[in-house]
Amino acid sequence: MANIYDLAYDLEKGLRNSDEFQDLKQAYEKVMNDPQTKKMFDDFRDTQLNLQQKQMQGQEITEEEVNKAKQVVELVQQQEDIAKLMEEEQRLNTLISDVSKIITKPLEELYGEEEQ
Amino acid sequence: MANIYDLAYDLEKGLRNSDEFQDLKQAYEKVMNDPQTKKMFDDFRDTQLNLQQKQMQGQEITEEEVNKAKQVVELVQQQEDIAKLMEEEQRLNTLISDVSKIITKPLEELYGEEEQ
Ligand SMILES: [Ca+2]
Ligand SMILES: [Ca+2]
Numbered sequence: 001m002a003n004i005y006d007l008a009y010d011l012e013k014g015l016r017n018s019d020e021f022q023d024l025k026q027a028y029e030k031v032m033n034d035p036q037t038k039k040m041f042d043d044f045r046d047t048q049l050n051l052q053q054k055q056m057q058g059q060e061i062t063e064e065e066v067n068k069a070k071q072v073v074e075l076v077q078q079q080e081d082i083a084k085l086m087e088e089e090q091r092l093n094t095l096i097s098d099v100s101k102i103i104t105k106p107l108e109e110l111y112g113e114e115e116q
Numbered sequence: 117m118a119n120i121y122d123l124a125y126d127l128e129k130g131l132r133n134s135d136e137f138q139d140l141k142q143a144y145e146k147v148m149n150d151p152q153t154k155k156m157f158d159d160f161r162d163t164q165l166n167l168q169q170k171q172m173q174g175q176e177i178t179e180e181e182v183n184k185a186k187q188v189v190e191l192v193q194q195q196e197d198i199a200k201l202m203e204e205e206q207r208l209n210t211l212i213s214d215v216s217k218i219i220t221k222p223l224e225e226l227y228g229e230e231e232q
Contacts (some may be wrong), residue, residue, distance in 0.1 A: 004211060007130045008218040011123040016222040019122055025226055058174040092223070095120060099219065102124040104212070106132040110141055 003053070024088040031085050044076045045082070100105050127215070136211050140204040147201050157201070160192045 015021055027034050054061055063071050076082045131137055147153050170177055192198045225232050 004127070004130050004134055004136075004215065005218070007123075007127040008215045011120070011127050012219045012221055014120050014123045015219060020120075028226060041124075049166055056172070096220070099124045100118065100216075101120070103128045103131060105128055105217065106137055107212075108209070116145060 015095070015099075018086075018093045018095070020091050024085075024092045027081070027088040028067040034081070037079060037081055040076055040079060041082050044072050044082070047072045131211070131215075133225045137205070140201075140208045143201040143204040144195070146197050153195060153197055155193060156161070156192055157198050160188050160198070163188045182213070 051061060051065065051069055054065075076086070091113050147157050166182065167185055170181075194201070201206060
């Protein structure tokens, strides 16, 4: 029976070599290597993080902030390299989320079966 | 190059067969099979969840609630089967957290290297 850490490293290597990760890496580096695109992307992430933090802390989000956030999203979606990066991030997130669901299945089964 | 899902299922099988998971399962079933112990454990979990939700929603937690929570923790820690279950949960959480750090390393490296 293989060691858990060996199995985890095999999976890590698989993820690192996957098309999903390699495409994300390429898209990320393209955005990061263009200062103007990078700035646009950083502004977008800052706006997102700010709103998320406010939400988590139960702070009120003003209509002005919502509108500003919408404008920033529209702006970045029109920049093709950023749109591509966001698409690749979404793709990898889906893969990681699937993997996470698979490996936590034993726990879910254990804690789930007593609830019924 | 192995498929990501195959690698994830190998890891899932490894976790399911691990001493860590099997010991947790045994400890959990022992608690669940004794109605009095189960009730004590359920009360403890409810108290914890309540406090966590209040914290996340930024609600104030009264001194009375903190004291009540402390009492519930002290009580469950004295029940040997629950103490054992909590120990096994901690052990499996550490393993899952290690695994999660390993498999998200490529992402951490990608997003980390540009920050420096
Ligand atoms: Ca372009
Ligand atoms: Ca006993």
